[in-house]
Amino acid sequence: MKTLSEWESKRRLAGLPYPKELLATSRAQAEDFVAALGKPVVAKASGVAHKTEGGLVRFGIDARSVGPTWDELAAAGDGSVLLAEQLSAELELIVGGYRDPSFGPLVTIGIGGIAAEIFGDVVAILAPPEPGEVAAAVRQLAGRKLLDGIRGGPPVDVHALAKIVDVVAGLLVADPAVAEIDCNPVMVCKGRPMAVDALVVLEDGAAA
Amino acid sequence: MSLDSLFKPKSVAVYGASAADSRKLGNTLLKNAASGAGDVLAVHPEADVIDGIPAVAKLHRPVDLALISVPDRRVEAAVVDAAAAGCGAAIVLSSGFGETGAEGRAVQDRLVAIARAAGMRLIGPNCMGVVSHLGSGRWLNGSYFWRIPTTPGGLSFVSQSGAFGGMFFGHMRSGGLGLSRFLSVGNSADVGITDALEWLGDDPQTTAIGMFVEGFGDGRRFVEVARKVTARKPVVVLKAGKMAAGAKAAASHTGSMAGSHAAVRAALRRAGVIEAADTETFFDAMDAAAVGLRKKPVRNIAVVTISGGPSVLAADASERAGLALPSLSAATVERLRGLVPSFAALGNPIDLTPQCPIDGFIPAIEAIYADPAVDGVVAINCGLDLKPFGTGVARGVAATGKPTTAFVLDAPGVEAEMAGAGVLRFASPERAVNALASGV
Numbered sequence: 187m188k189t190l191s192e193w194e195s196k197r198r199l200a201g202l203p204y205p206k207e208l209l210a211t212s213r214a215q216a217e218d219f220v221a222a223l224g225k226p227v228v229a230k231a232s233g234v235a236h237k238t239e240g241g242l243v244r245f246g247i248d249a250r251s252v253g254p255t256w257d258e259l260a261a262a263g264d265g266s267v268l269l270a271e272q273l274s275a276e277l278e279l280i281v282g283g284y285r286d287p288s289f290g291p292l293v294t295i296g297i298g299g300i301a302a303e304i305f306g307d308v309v310a311i312l313a314p315p316e317p318g319e320v321a322a323a324v325r326q327l328a329g330r331k332l333l334d335g336i337r338g339g340p341p342v343d344v345h346a347l348a349k350i351v352d353v354v355a356g357l358l359v360a361d362p363a364v365a366e367i368d369c370n371p372v373m374v375c376k377g378r379p380m381a382v383d384a385l386v387v388l389e390d391g392a393a394a
Numbered sequence: 395m396s397l398d399s400l401f402k403p404k405s406v407a408v409y410g411a412s413a414a415d416s417r418k419l420g421n422t423l424l425k426n427a428a429s430g431a432g433d434v435l436a437v438h439p440e441a442d443v444i445d446g447i448p449a450v451a452k453l454h455r456p457v458d459l460a461l462i463s464v465p466d467r468r469v470e471a472a473v474v475d476a477a478a479a480g481c482g483a484a485i486v487l488s489s490g491f492g493e494t495g496a497e498g499r500a501v502q503d504r505l506v507a508i509a510r511a512a513g514m515r516l517i518g519p520n521c522m523g524v525v526s527h528l529g530s531g532r533w534l535n536g537s538y539f540w541r542i543p544t545t546p547g548g549l550s551f552v553s554q555s556g557a558f559g560g561m562f563f564g565h566m567r568s569g570g571l572g573l574s575r576f577l578s579v580g581n582s583a584d585v586g587i588t589d590a591l592e593w594l595g596d597d598p599q600t601t602a603i604g605m606f607v608e609g610f611g612d613g614r615r616f617v618e619v620a621r622k623v624t625a626r627k628p629v630v631v632l633k634a635g636k637m638a639a640g641a642k643a644a645a646s647h648t649g650s651m652a653g654s655h656a657a658v659r660a661a662l663r664r665a666g667v668i669e670a671a672d673t674e675t676f677f678d679a680m681d682a683a684a685v686g687l688r689k690k691p692v693r694n695i696a697v698v699t700i701s702g703g704p705s706v707l708a709a710d711a712s713e714r715a716g717l718a719l720p721s722l723s724a725a726t727v728e729r730l731r732g733l734v735p736s737f738a739a740l741g742n743p744i745d746l747t748p749q750c751p752i753d754g755f756i757p758a759i760e761a762i763y764a765d766p767a768v769d770g771v772v773a774i775n776c777g778l779d780l781k782p783f784g785t786g787v788a789r790g791v792a793a794t795g796k797p798t799t800a801f802v803l804d805a806p807g808v809e810a811e812m813a814g815a816g817v818l819r820f821a822s823p824e825r826a827v828n829a830l831a832s833g834v
Contacts, residue, residue, distance in 0.1 A: 280651075282646060282647065282652070284649045286613070286654060287654075288657065289610070289617075289657040290614060292656070292657050292660055294651070294652045296648075302647065302651070303650070303651060306651055308648075309656065309659075309660075311660050312614075312617065312661060319664070326663075365645070366649040367648065368646040370646075370648075387646055
């Protein structure tokens with residue numbers, strides 16, 4: 187199986203709500219982006235799998251640190267660095283897609299975060315979802331109360347979440363070469379879900 | 395294509411009974427078939443009669459159903475014979491085909507081709523056969539099972555495992571519910587679970603369907619068929635093999651976390667099928683479906699009891715199952731106060747206490763049934779065999795139709811009253827609650 191880069195994956199998943207971001211191919215481009223945004227960003231090496239585990243994701247990068255960070259991450263990856271607006275989220279979700287040999291394409295909604303795989307709290311829906319199935323799936327999650335609003339915060343906009351699920355389902359149904367999709371994390375900021383990272387995995391032999 | 399010749403045959407031919415040794419499996423099959431179906435004959439190269447049944451060397455006329463239980467290397471000839479005679483359906487009970495590898499698979503494919511060319515449906519190979527209520531207490535037993543239920547009813551069952559079929563019949567013997575149809579599909583070379591489900595969905599005699607499934611084959615077709623069936627009658631599935639998550643190397647979190655059972659759950663949810671977690675809950679949910687408990691969805695239950703501890707267990711199970719235990723209305727509580735001891739607990743569970751005056755049970759339980767806050771009842775009675783407790787439940791059910799399950803221990807008089815009202819009893823308080831909640 188072949189995994190596409192985050193940048194390329196996000197281009198395939200057109201229509202997802204993303205934070206403001208740029209694939210900076212030069213140090214100057216990176217500095218301009220941070221200056222224009224006026225607040226700290228996340229910087230990620232490009233073209234490298236398991237970026238977090240490799241220490242290649244840096245938070246709180248400001249106008250002063252962006253230059254040296256670009257130099258370092260560009261050298262560790264494919265020569266470009268992905269810069270994105272840094273979000274503060276009340277909840278992380280994972281939206282994904284995969285294929286089952288018997289039931290074909292499915293989309294998933296799960297509780298994200300560092301313990302996501304320990305809890306394994308994920309629900310699947312046959313793709314494409316039918317009306318009401320995303321809301322029903324959310325109610326099947328063990329952590330469903332997290333989506334109702336944490337400590338008086340706003341509930342997750344399930345309609346907006348369903349739109350993310352529809353984009354994932356759309357790609358999976360339209361392109362048989364796509365084997366798996368991860369939108370991980372989908373960060374929920376004031377109730378609004380945003381796809382911060384995305385990964386598209388192609389079947390063996392598929393042309394990227 | 396119709397499965398009428400499989401489930402409602404007027405004539406049956408049996409291949410594989412021995413003329414020399416009546417203890418052979420094929421002779422069991424012949425005896426079983428002859429015990430109920432009217433027109434039965436054996437096919438045997440030499441004998442004229444086997445165990446009192448007329449035998450022919452080749453099938454000389456079309457019959458509805460051929461039962462084939464010959465050694466694997468002779469199965470193809472038997473299928474050719476049945477197809478040439480114009481049989482409507484053939485069940486190959488013999489093993490040694492697709493389940494053994496590529497060579498067996500090739501023979502199996504030939505059997506399907508022969509059957510399809512002749513317009514004959516093929517069931518199996520490698521299965522336990524069919525059991526079907528033909529009406530008026532007459533049974534077709536086209537299976538190896540020598541002890542089948544004889545109580546007719548609305549429940550039909552389809553199994554991908556022959557051995558689980560035996561567990562099903564064991565349950566039916568102990569549970570006392572009536573059977574409509576049973577089919578073991580074996581390797582599903584031609585007729586699979588979805589075909590059987592489709593036919594049973596249209597079968598007026600079948601009111602509820604249970605299925606034991608190892609694999610769904612064309613899963614999307616199953617969903618399309620099942621959702622049409624569940625709009626008319628409940629379908630309960632026990633899926634074996636839930637542990638495949640992570641079995642395949644996955645490049646994404648989604649691929650490694652979701653696994654194959656998440657897909658099954660998604661499919662069954664869309665199809666409106668009730669999924670049971672294990673054998674025990676499967677039989678409980680199937681029985682609940684068969685008696686029509688699922689016709690009215692239950693959210694708010696009353697636990698009516700004279701037994702404190704077991705009713706608390708029922709309350710715990712209700713919470714886990716997503717059922718609420720609402721407070722009774724003030725008017726109901728007022729009515730109960732005049733009927734039961736002052737120390738009776740009138741919350742929910744409602745403990746009438748063993749000290750309840752014997753004349754109090756029937757009106758008290760009727761009042762609980764009449765309360766609009768309650769849409770279902772779990773009755774629990776451990777060892778207080780005062781018939782009015784059961785009569786109260788029976789009258790409550792008759793008056794309101796509110797779905798009810800029970801746990802009754804050592805109280806045969808109470809149990810008989812409930813059985814008379816069609817109230818299912820379960821082996822523990824939790825199972826009584828879960829059966830009421832199944833599919834919630």
